[in-house]
Amino acid sequence: KQEVTQIPAALSVPEGENLVLNCSFTDSAIYNLQWFRQDPGKGLTSLLLIQSSQREQTSGRLNASLDKSSGRSTLYIAASQPGDSATYLCAMRDANAGKSTFGDGTTLTVKP
Amino acid sequence: ETGVTQSPTHLIKTRGQQVTLRCSSQSGHNTVSWYQQALGQGPQFIFQYYREEENGRGNFPPRFSGLQFPNYSSELNVNALELDDSALYLCASSLYTGSGYGYTFGSGTRLTVV
Numbered sequence: 348k349q350e351v352t353q354i355p356a357a358l359s360v361p362e363g364e365n366l367v368l369n370c371s372f373t374d375s376a377i378y379n380l381q382w383f384r385q386d387p388g389k390g391l392t393s394l395l396l397i398q399s400s401q402r403e404q405t406s407g408r409l410n411a412s413l414d415k416s417s418g419r420s421t422l423y424i425a426a427s428q429p430g431d432s433a434t435y436l437c438a439m440r441d442a443n444a445g446k447s448t449f450g451d452g453t454t455l456t457v458k459p
Numbered sequence: 460e461t462g463v464t465q466s467p468t469h470l471i472k473t474r475g476q477q478v479t480l481r482c483s484s485q486s487g488h489n490t491v492s493w494y495q496q497a498l499g500q501g502p503q504f505i506f507q508y509y510r511e512e513e514n515g516r517g518n519f520p521p522r523f524s525g526l527q528f529p530n531y532s533s534e535l536n537v538n539a540l541e542l543d544d545s546a547l548y549l550c551a552s553s554l555y556t557g558s559g560y561g562y563t564f565g566s567g568t569r570l571t572v573v
Binding site: 351379381383388389390391392393396436438440445446447448449450451452 | 465501517549562565569
């Protein structure tokens with residue numbers, strides 16, 4: 348059974364700081380990994396998708412990595428802004444493209 | 460290209476009642492998945508539909524059921540509502556292919572059971 352853990356549960360940083368969010372998983376037999384952003388009471392917005400055969404993806408100030416051998420993924424946010432304040436969730440999709448298992452998220456607050 | 464739309468956005472029901480939530484998939488997507496998200500937690504997988512058939516189910520009782528229609532839209536039905544069913548219900552669509560498409564999520568339906 349896949350288990351996904353995100354540490355820390357909450358993070359507060361000053362504007363402009365570079366930061367790393369961590370995601371660990373127990374089963375490396377995954378189809379893909381997806382990072383999402385969720386604003387309070389809203390749905391999930393996809394940030395980055397990494398296929399099982401890939402090691403990283405980049406979009407603007409965001410970079411996500413995948414290391415299946417260690418069961419870890421990181422989301423790097425450069426030059427953080429107050430608008431980045433949200434909960435960030437990682438999700439591992441099963442190897443048969445079935446269900447995804449989510450972590451409980453890291454709630455990020457970027458202070459002006 | 461339209462995204463995933465869910466209706467209604469908010470709903471209040473009484474314990475014991477039944478509820479139907481609706482989801483329209485993103486154009487071109489053939490798979491729909493439903494997730495339940497309790498406050499402060501990550502989404503939990505309920506079930507997935509591909510070509511109108513359920514092809515995966517999470518740890519939810521049979522009173523949670525669904526349908527997928529020929530146009531790939533979907534419904535989630537919950538019978539005999541319990542207080543613990545209060546949550547944000549999220550619908551996600553994707554392409555069930557070897558090309559590794561990820562999910563596109565809707566904005567969710569907030570269900571409150573009183």
